[in-house]
Amino acid sequence: MSWKQAEYSGWGRALRASGELARPERARHLAAVMAASPSPAIGNRRSYGDACLNSGGKAVDLTRLDRILGFDEDTGLLDVEAGVGIGALADIFAPRGWLPPVMPGTGYATVGGCIANDVHGKNHHNDGTFGAHVESFTLVTPNGEETVRADDALFGVSVAGLGQTGAIRSARIAMKRAKGDVMIVTERRIADWDEHLALLDASEATYTVGWVDATARGAGLGRGILEEGETGSGLVPRPKGAKSVPLDAPGFALSPPVVRLFNEAYWRRVPGNGRTVVKPINDFFFPLDKIRDWNRLYGKTGFHQFQCVVPLDAAGALRAIMEKITRAGIASPLAVLKRMGPGRAGLMSFPMEGYTLAVDFPNRGRAAELVRSLVRDTADAGGRIYLAKDSLAEPETVAAMYPERAAWAKAVATIDPDGQFETDLTRRLKLRAP
Amino acid sequence: MSETWIILGATSSMARAFTRAVAARGDGVLLAGRDLDDIAASTADASARGAPLAEAMAFDARDPETFAPIIDRARALDGPVSVAVFVGSMPPQEAIDADPALVDGTITDSYTGPARFLQAIAPLIEERGAGTVVGVGSVAGDRGRIGNYVYGSAKAGFHTYLAGLRNRLGRSGAHVVTVKPGFVDTAMTWGIEGMFLVAHPDKVAADILTAVKRKRNVIYTPFFWLAIMTIIRHIPEPIFKKLSV
Ligand SMILES: Cc1cc2nc3c(=O)[nH]c(=O)nc-3n(C[C@H](O)[C@H](O)[C@H](O)COP(=O)(O)OP(=O)(O)OC[C@H]3O[C@@H](n4cnc5c(N)ncnc54)[C@H](O)[C@@H]3O)c2cc1C
Numbered sequence: 089m090s091w092k093q094a095e096y097s098g099w100g101r102a103l104r105a106s107g108e109l110a111r112p113e114r115a116r117h118l119a120a121v122m123a124a125s126p127s128p129a130i131g132n133r134r135s136y137g138d139a140c141l142n143s144g145g146k147a148v149d150l151t152r153l154d155r156i157l158g159f160d161e162d163t164g165l166l167d168v169e170a171g172v173g174i175g176a177l178a179d180i181f182a183p184r185g186w187l188p189p190v191m192p193g194t195g196y197a198t199v200g201g202c203i204a205n206d207v208h209g210k211n212h213h214n215d216g217t218f219g220a221h222v223e224s225f226t227l228v229t230p231n232g233e234e235t236v237r238a239d240d241a242l243f244g245v246s247v248a249g250l251g252q253t254g255a256i257r258s259a260r261i262a263m264k265r266a267k268g269d270v271m272i273v274t275e276r277r278i279a280d281w282d283e284h285l286a287l288l289d290a291s292e293a294t295y296t297v298g299w300v301d302a303t304a305r306g307a308g309l310g311r312g313i314l315e316e317g318e319t320g321s322g323l324v325p326r327p328k329g330a331k332s333v334p335l336d337a338p339g340f341a342l343s344p345p346v347v348r349l350f351n352e353a354y355w356r357r358v359p360g361n362g363r364t365v366v367k368p369i370n371d372f373f374f375p376l377d378k379i380r381d382w383n384r385l386y387g388k389t390g391f392h393q394f395q396c397v398v399p400l401d402a403a404g405a406l407r408a409i410m411e412k413i414t415r416a417g418i419a420s421p422l423a424v425l426k427r428m429g430p431g432r433a434g435l436m437s438f439p440m441e442g443y444t445l446a447v448d449f450p451n452r453g454r455a456a457e458l459v460r461s462l463v464r465d466t467a468d469a470g471g472r473i474y475l476a477k478d479s480l481a482e483p484e485t486v487a488a489m490y491p492e493r494a495a496w497a498k499a500v501a502t503i504d505p506d507g508q509f510e511t512d513l514t515r516r517l518k519l520r521a522p
Numbered sequence: 523m524s525e526t527w528i529i530l531g532a533t534s535s536m537a538r539a540f541t542r543a544v545a546a547r548g549d550g551v552l553l554a555g556r557d558l559d560d561i562a563a564s565t566a567d568a569s570a571r572g573a574p575l576a577e578a579m580a581f582d583a584r585d586p587e588t589f590a591p592i593i594d595r596a597r598a599l600d601g602p603v604s605v606a607v608f609v610g611s612m613p614p615q616e617a618i619d620a621d622p623a624l625v626d627g628t629i630t631d632s633y634t635g636p637a638r639f640l641q642a643i644a645p646l647i648e649e650r651g652a653g654t655v656v657g658v659g660s661v662a663g664d665r666g667r668i669g670n671y672v673y674g675s676a677k678a679g680f681h682t683y684l685a686g687l688r689n690r691l692g693r694s695g696a697h698v699v700t701v702k703p704g705f706v707d708t709a710m711t712w713g714i715e716g717m718f719l720v721a722h723p724d725k726v727a728a729d730i731l732t733a734v735k736r737k738r739n740v741i742y743t744p745f746f747w748l749a750i751m752t753i754i755r756h757i758p759e760p761i762f763k764k765l766s767v
């Protein structure tokens with residue numbers, strides 16, 4: 089198996105790596121790579137920071153192991169290779185009445201990446217994380233292949249395990265029933281913070297998400313749009329092919345005035361008394377995928393995403409975080425606010441019952457400093473930040489946020505005693521320290 | 523009565539992409555190659571994506587004994603039989619320089635093996651009076667270059683063979699598409715230095731399917747390789763022989 093010297097980065101492009109990549113196209117080649125040079129597995133690199141980077145070392149790209157191995161139309165049990173994208177599965181199975189049980193905001197995330205970060209979707213309050221719907225997976229380590237089932241101790245170590253227990257080659261997933269391949273979406277304008285949380289609390293929809301204008305201050309703090317969706321059947325125009333951003337954009341593309349104008353227009357797009365619309369599945373779940381390589385809008389220096397979750401009773405602290413963000417005035421469009429349920433399937437899973445906020449910042453000026461202070465605020469509020477998005481946190485803060493980290497590190501050490509699956513993220517945050 | 527595609531070299535990622543494209547439109551597939559473990563996964567994938575029939579078949583371009591069972595299987599199926607050839611091998615030129623015996627294998631894999639298979643199945647295609655043969659050649663076959671002229675010469679031979687076969691099969695209502703890819707992002711090119719404008723296999727597969735539908739004769743994929751190769755083909759030999767492109 090040949091290795092290719094490459095420069096690569098996560099989705100945020102603020103952190104980069106240079107190292108060797110292998111990209112096996114067959115199960116046997118993956119086993120051979122893992123036996124000869126054990127290295128972390130990576131997917132489509134839709135993590136923002138350094139979870140999918142191994143500077144100066146090797147990494148194994150699993151995106152070419154992307155086949156559907158079997159599907160039971162009666163039970164909805166699906167066997168797939170781990171490199172398949174969530175969006176590809178939605179495209180294939182929604183017309184037959186099934187969807188991936190949990191879908192992150194991009195269809196390009198692979199099944200392996202969804203397990204290794206135990207991702208959440210717009211249905212987290214009802215259905216928990218991705219890992220909760222995984223029945224088993226096949227793990228490839230230097231010692232060969234092993235099937236891990238939901239009741240095995242290793243399951244909760246590998247789910248949200250950031251690739252530290254070896255490469256997930258394939259998985260069996262319980263798909264979720266869908267009424268059809270379109271979404272019936274109700275959009276409501278939200279005037280302010282309190283209304284935003286109240287509507288999120290009251291939502292009984294299967295899929296719920298709040299878009300929040302991270303530039304609106306004062307009385308308009310927290311204003312946004314609540315989107316509630318249900319699957320349905322019907323006819324909508326087929327989505328057009330994705331547009332792409334061919335070049336890195338200049339710095340002003342996402343400058344504060346442009347963002348404010350965009351947010352204003354985005355908010356006004358929804359009529360004052362709301363509306364119900366029918367959309368293709370992808371438009372609802374993966375709105376940003378319509379523009380390929382949109383991360384280039386941030387120019388060469390890239391961007392950071394801050395995503396935190398705080399417990400329900402810390403809603404006040406989250407409001408203070410939101411205020412700090414709006415005061416700084418450097419946020420990007422399309423910040424997301426959501427209520428999470430308690431569901432988490434791994435020791436290192438991000439979710440906790442509470443509210444989660446995700447905001448992007450161009451990587452320049454005071455952004456890094458601001459994000460670091462938001463991370464501290466989150467810790468003080470008893471919350472945690474999402475490692476799939478992070479590129480700036482510090483080891484001590486994160487250790488406090490993830491109380492099961494030490495137990496996880498100990499379990500991981502039995503499988504990977506020499507730290508061969510470490511990534512830039514696990515090294516930066518000392519996640520594997522005893 | 524659906525069409526069935528015999529895919530030779532089914533383990534190639536270009537072949538996988540093409541298999542998905544034809545499965546999605548409801549064609550059946552016989553996936554043929556050497557690595558039957560891997561092909562088993564691809565047959566499952568093709569079925570899940572809509573192929574009414576997906577079976578694995580052993581095929582080794584260097585072992586003509588493997589040809590007849592595939593042809594017999596196709597004969598037992600109703601409907602048009604189509605063939606897409608993705609087989610080929612490209613040992614590094616230095617390896618061939620060190621061991622000239624590698625010339626034989628390269629030419630068998632990339633030209634004579636597939637040609638012998640096509641020769642054997644041509645009467646069945648003619649009998650059915652429909653169907654398409656897709657032959658994947660290469661831009662490398664357009665001109666002999668210092669870096670891979672053995673492989674290039676095999677592809678050139680295959681191009682000429684396909685042109686003749688097109689002339690023959692066209693008389694009975696079947697069609698032959700010659701495909702000349704530029705650089706494609708597959709296992710064959712992973713880690714090779716000097717690659718540029720590398721296309722995704724899905725792009726190549728989509729181009730091939732369009733060419734099949736429109737009954738194109740020869741395509742370059744992506745299309746801009748036509749321009750690049752037109753220039754390269756027109757460089758006079760006294761100059762070309764001094765270049766290392
Ligand atoms: C626009 C956008 C929206 C997003 N929205 C959400 C969201 O709503 N909810 C959410 O939870 N996340 C969200 N994310 C984050 C994304 O879902 C996760 O980062 C996911 O893990 C990315 O999957 P990937 O295949 O790109 O994995 P990568 O980013 O390549 O890798 C992520 C981690 O998984 C490990 N890994 C990957 N594949 C394997 C494998 N086969 N075996 C073992 N380990 C593996 C890697 O080692 C790494 O630690 C979003 C990202 C983007 C870009």
Ligand SMILES: NC(=O)c1ccc[n+]([C@@H]2O[C@H](COP(=O)([O-])OP(=O)(O)OC[C@H]3O[C@@H](n4cnc5c(N)ncnc54)[C@H](OP(=O)(O)O)[C@@H]3O)[C@@H](O)[C@H]2O)c1
Binds near residue numbers: 610702708709
């Ligand atoms: N990648 C490029 O840039 C590029 C450019 C132009 C043309 N091409 C051509 O495109 C085709 C597909 O190549 P690829 O890039 O996808 O590379 P690849 O993965 O190496 O594919 C080559 C295919 O040929 C098969 N093969 C080789 N020798 C064989 C034999 N003796 N019997 C049976 N099968 C044999 C391989 O099967 P095994 O799995 O059994 O080895 C594999 O399926 C090839 O014809 C190649 O020459 C490629």
